[in-house]
Amino acid sequence: MxxxxxxxxxxxxxxxxxxxxxxxxxxxxxxxxxxxxxxxxxxxxxxxxxxxxxxxxxxxxxxxxxxxxxxxxxxxHRVVARILKNAMWHRDKKRDMQKRQELQNLKQNMIRMHRKAEGMQKLAREAINKQKVSEWAESKGLPCLRSPTTGLWTLKHHCCHSAKPVTKHHAAESREMWNISPNPSRPPPANISRSSTVRIGVHPEEAVDEPDLHQSVTLHSSGNGHVHCTASWDDIPQPMPDLPLDVIQKGLFPSEFPSRISGPLQLQCSSVLDLPHRGGIHGTEASPWTEVAMHLAEELQPGRY
CATH class of the missing domain: 1.25.40.20 (Ankyrin repeat-containing domain)
Structure with missing residues (x-):
């Protein structure tokens, strides 16, 4: 009412x-x-x-x-329609973000289970190998073999000689790697002698150490549009968030959908001052006002200026 x-x-x-x-x-x-x-x-x-x-x-x-x-x-009612359209857009975006967060949480759980399964398989392989070696040694009448351990000298030698000294020549080479300019005759405008922590956006980001779930997780799409998955460590189908199949695939298997740009090293900044410019109509000695007058004569209608 x-x-x-x-x-x-x-x-x-x-x-x-x-x-x-x-x-x-x-x-x-x-x-x-x-x-x-x-x-x-x-x-x-x-x-x-x-x-x-x-x-x-x-x-x-x-x-x-x-x-x-x-x-x-x-x-x-156009004004009311705009209000409702905006409210529906915000609700759809909020719901999409929640579903994507659920997908990320599910992915992190899958990564933990994948690493746990890999660890158990590694222990099983080591136990089988140890048993085979013991059986072979027993058949040959040899004492039980032990795995060699790293000696103190080897550890000390590795710690002392693992880091290579940075010479002046190496520093110059690393500095020249970032001297990327479209015009070799001109130096780049950026200051490259600053520390790497200041220039975070220039250096390529480190790749995230995530296992490839493509070999252990399988996606299944039903006729009603719902997606569920099965893993190698658990054959029970598990429902996935209500997202399109391509979004779920890109979220779980990012290595299967590589980006068109692999890293920031392929992006070379160029300045407008470094680009070739077209000369004036009468050469470089002509006044810029002459070119302006010629443009006015071509653009404006006759008798109106």
Whole structure:
């Protein structure tokens, strides 16, 4: 009754009073019409904004399959339609971000299970190898063989000689690697002698150490559009978040969808001053005002200047 055409002058006040006293914003009639449907059909902008703010379902459909946005468009309420379109966009983006976060959490769980399964397989292989070596030594009448350990001298030698001293020649070579300029005759405008921690955006980012799940996780798409997966360590099908199949594949198997740009080293900045410029119409000695006058004569209509 508050959103009927007869109560239009007082619709906003009545709706606000009802909501403040606990009215449910998502109730519906026998035809599936919610308060947001009625407010959108009547073009009540303030009522639509209030219902959206209190959590009314912008994606609700009536018995004919119409959303509040479609009713606003059918009755020609453009301002209300923009409000509903914006609210639906924000809700869709929020839902998409939540689903993507669920996919990332599921991926992290899969990575932990994958590493755990790899560790168990490694221990099983080591136990089998140890048993085979023991059986071979026993058949040959040899004492039990032990795996060699790294001696103190080897560890000390590795620690002392693992880091190579940085000479002046190596520093110059590393500095020249970043001297990328489209014009070799001119030095780059950036200061490359600063520390690498300051120039974070120039150096390529380190690759994330993640295992390849493509060999151990299999995706299955059902006829109704739902996606589930099975893993090598668990054959029980597990439902995936309600996302498109290509989004799930790119999220779980990023190595199968490499980027067109592998790293920032392929992006070489160029300055406008380094690019070749076209000379003037009368050579380099002509005044720039001469070129301006020629352009005016070509662009403006005769007799108008």
């Amino acid at each position: 508050a959103l009927s055409p007869e109560s239009k002058p007082n619709s906003y006040c009545c709706l606000t009073y009802l909501l403040e006293h606990g009215a449910e914003p998502n109730v519906s009639t026998d035809e599936g019409l919610t308060p947001l449907h009625m407010a959108a059909a009547e073009g009540l902008r303030e009522c639509v904004e209030t219902l959206v703010r209190v959590g009314a379902d912008t994606h609700a459909r009536d018995s004919r399959g119409h959303t509040p946005l479609e009713l606003a468009c059918l009755w020609g």
